[in-house]
Amino acid sequence: MAGEMSLPKQISDNFRAVAESLQAVTPEWSWSVQLMSDYFGSVHEAQERGGVVGAINFGVPSEILWAMDITPLLIDPIGGVAAAFPEGVARYIDLAEQHIPYYVCANNKTFMGMLLSGDLRLPKFILHPSVPCDSNMATYPVMAEYFGCPYFCIDVPYLRNEAAFTYTVGELRRLIAFLEEQTGRSLDIDKFRQAMEYSNQAHEYMLKIAELRQTVPCPYSSLDAISEYGLVLMLCGTPQLVDYFRKKYQVTAGKVARKEGYLPPGEEKLRLVWIYGAPAFDFTILLHLERQYGALSVAFMNNNFVMRPIADLSTLDQMLMGLARKTVMMPMSRECGGVWENYLEAQIDLLRRFKADAAIFGGHVACKSNWAMAKLVKDRIYDELGIPTLNFELDIFDPRVSSAEDIKHTLGRFLEGVPARQSRAE
């Protein structure tokens, strides 16, 4: 992926090819892939025609950007998908590590390396929230200074109370002012309201689908469950996301009505919930678990969108207050950006709702915050739910830390000790 090729275009082309091959097998499987192809294609097109592309970390409300005709380039997904390609992102990580320590998050290092290499064009600006972690705070402001790129940090308070939400609303107002200054455009309230309505509609479907996914047998594939996180980050506020989730809801509701699971009848032996990271560099590990152990990954922390659609869209302030609450409830921000009870309660709720047989804590090695809680959480999950948790180390983008084979081996040994669902009283 070196040189002058546009990374977004390359990703878009790769996804299009995958979508076309999936289309021939099962059209439903191609929807999310095609959507990602379209999204990265739009990033490339925006860059080519001189449109405004802003790099954003998860937690920045993409609704605001879409409403201002700014194309958001989501930092996490671009790193995540690039990590899954044959050449991976080791080159970018190594380049970044010439400047910053190895223990900074691969998400940030990958983005930094992409910029340093020139494979990713410098965005118009960098936006990020102060949650969930130090890695963001340690890198984005510094990258912005280093590259001479305007940036804005949405300062989200650590403690979640009314004063904090009010402060965050102020931050969102300042974000809008920043974007207006950078682009010369004003936020059109009607366009913003339309984006928020699309966002609400998508969330309504997501909540309904989440209910359906809790069914035994689960109607959803592991891959769909994990990949939709990226789609939501990228496309929240667009009609494309609403369309996708409407189709997924219809298909999923049909399966549940027919009592069909994603796996063939009788094959869903174990239900896994990933309560932290998953190996983005090789999600076929999830398929391996399905085939080898009948272990379906029914839920992921990163796909646990529990926030209600924002009811009051009457004024800018009300919409921003809704977004402020949504920002702190976004997966990762909610769990990792506040006190440990946020994380614990969210995971216990997730495990309970999805009727998990085991919890998988894919401990991203750069995540000091979550690793500090891992033991406490594991013990508490067992105390409250009686289910085991596997804690293991990996780098979600870099297989050099734990390879796919190592991870399969580790998971396999763990799963062999977890009683199969059919042999347990329901």
Place this chain on the structure above:
Amino acid sequence: MTALEELTSVSRDITNPYVDEWKRRGKMAVGFFCSYVPEEVLYAGDILPYRVRPTGCQPPTHLADTCLSHLNCTFVRSCLQFAYEGKYRFLDGFVFADTCDHIRRLHDVMRATGPFPFIRLIGVPHKSGEEAVSYYAGEIARFKSEVEQYFGVEITEARLREAIALYNETRLLLGQLYQLRRGQSPPLTGAEALNVIIAATSMPREQYNGLLSRLLGQLRGSQGTGKCRARLMISGGGGCDDDSPFRVMEDLGGLIVTDTLCFGSRYFMQPPAGGDDLIMGLARSYLNRPSCARMSDKVSERAQFTKRLIREAGVDGVVYQRMQYCDLWGGQLLHLRKVLKEGNIPLLDIEREYHWGAVGQVRTRTQAFLEMIEERRNGR
């Protein structure tokens, strides 16, 4: 004992005779982990603010490691180890700020695995504009109420004003101390200066100011150490409360004349607090001090602060020390290296553990660094 010896003795251990005496008088002490905690609020309640250090903690931190991970910094693991060993039993509570991932999870782990008395966290904004100041003032006011309620004290405006005046005086006196260090022949070493700062966070403020004033009197006009191989700045992250690596560097001929540490210049070089609204004044003062790497809107300002101190103290080289797994100070390097390179200032980057176990490595690398500076000076 000279004032310097007295202050140094305070920094050597977890407790000291001043704290012992304070406790013997039935008074309370509350530990804090971050210099963004407004100590004045506690002091106004007649509670001694004590900056928590795991001084003397050596690996393994086996008790702490039952909860925390090896990916957490050794400063917090050492603090937790000491907490579990009961070394902080003289403290009646702990106050945290959401300084960094490690500190905030230490807060969580201590709450979850206690019982430790009175554990509170103050939410500190990552910005310093007026809106952030207002938010932080709200947090300080909330903290004040919690202190009053829990400890049964009343923090009156008058007492708070007195405490603020006392702490402002400390800042003024420490500023004078650092002014002396900038001279051609600084009257004390970097190691000595570190211990003087640590003492400020470990004893009652009136007594500290008295000792510091005495020290300044003794240092002014004294013949200092002018001869050195290079004038050094120590920069970087927290947990730098052990003078042994400083002594190593200075034994080799380096002279540490300034720093940008939070057990250093960043502790006191903040605008004085005060004004009509004391809480707002405190919030504004703390948020506008030379910043920690956790502050998002101050990257360039931090670099400019570093450059200013380099210029004022005639620094020949910067030793940048940072704890392993400290993202915040590790990330700064991307920008700081570029800025120092542009200014032709040599930089030595040392990644370390809390207890500076690899002192031999410090010695070797410092020796090489000093030689490099000398060669550059001699045009080689």
